[in-house]
Amino acid sequence: MPRAGLTSDRVVRAGAELADEVGLDDATVSALARQLGVKVASLYGHVDGATGLQEGIARLALDELADRAAEAIAGRSGRDALVAFASAYRDYARQHPGRYAATRLRVGPDSPVVEAGRRHADLTRAVLRGYALEESDTVHAVRLLGSTVHGFTDLELGGGFDHSEPAPEESWARTLDALDATLRSWAISPPG
């Protein structure tokens, strides 16, 4: 009987793709085993059950997302960086809804996912460097930025904008405009 050549990494990756296709909730260990042409129990040697699989997907997604965000802001600053950064999140969520959903799972405080979360906060602070904020304002700006981007993305993905016109694209542009204006208004001395 030939071996399937599974590894933790490959299992998690396949799980992530399955989650994008059928939704995170239906990306079960059983469904994944079927997809991989393997018996369910075989996967338990590579991932720690259902929650382990989801944490793995979350970890993978957060890393991928941070990579994209980092690339998006490289060589940009101010408004350009903001738009590229926020759009990296939105685009990723639309391309990988299952993975994105995994990033929002509540997770234990000792999980490597927490570490990945810190990287995202650092990237967000990097975007905000272009706005010359007071140190004490930065946390609030990080939270505002995260809230707005995640909120828009989550509502859009959840179909919240399906019953109104126009397409979300224009609202997205307006949202980024508003965010940029707000952050500029928070700057120590408004750029001349």
Added chain:
Amino acid sequence: MPRAGLTSDRVVRAGAELADEVGLDDATVSALARQLGVKVASLYGHVDGATGLQEGIARLALDELADRAAEAIAGRSGRDALVAFASAYRDYARQHPGRYAATRLRVGPDSPVVEAGRRHADLTRAVLRGYALEESDTVHAVRLLGSTVHGFTDLELGGGFDHSEPAPEESWARTLDALDATLRSWAISPPG
């Protein structure tokens, strides 16, 4: 054997409370039956299985939330209305995390949940009346407001603010300030 006196309404309500206690995902039909001191199959006469239960909770939550939002904006306008409205959402989500999670479920286009969603959009537009927006700007403002409030609430509930100082309260105030300023700047003629 005495009857338990179940009704659809009572079952859904008990389900909502269970969801708030143990999380929406663990508010299963089985767990609910145990809680109600009844056999699982008995519930199938009152709710249409697991998804029916979740839709019922979503419907209940959206109605309750709309009631609260309506009460919050009654007799207020402008910034006051905005703050009261947004805080009604945030407070509800913190008091009823399971119910709030249910409101974000994707649902078929023929579900009564869609109807309830429209009521929320109407209430949001009522808040925006105080800002004298261009008609064409209103959709974007509705989406911006919804995104920001939901995003903040979702991140806060998901523990996203747990690893940074200070407490979210201050960030919430700053977020509402920013939202108010943005909407004022969108007005046809800024209030004098």
Added chain:
DNA sequence: TAGGTTTCCTATAGGCTTTAGGCAAATCCC
């Protein structure tokens, strides 16, 4: 090529969902 390790398997148990069919309590109606 023999031993040890890894990988995947079978078997099994328990939980959740859902449907089918049955009995008894509540209700209706004369």
Added chain:
DNA sequence: GGGATTTGCCTAAAGCCTATAGGAAACCTA
């Protein structure tokens, strides 16, 4: 009030998912 009907809750059973235990085949290494 008593019988028929409806309603409410039950038992039983099948299917899928999670999870663990233990075995056999493939791979690696000396």
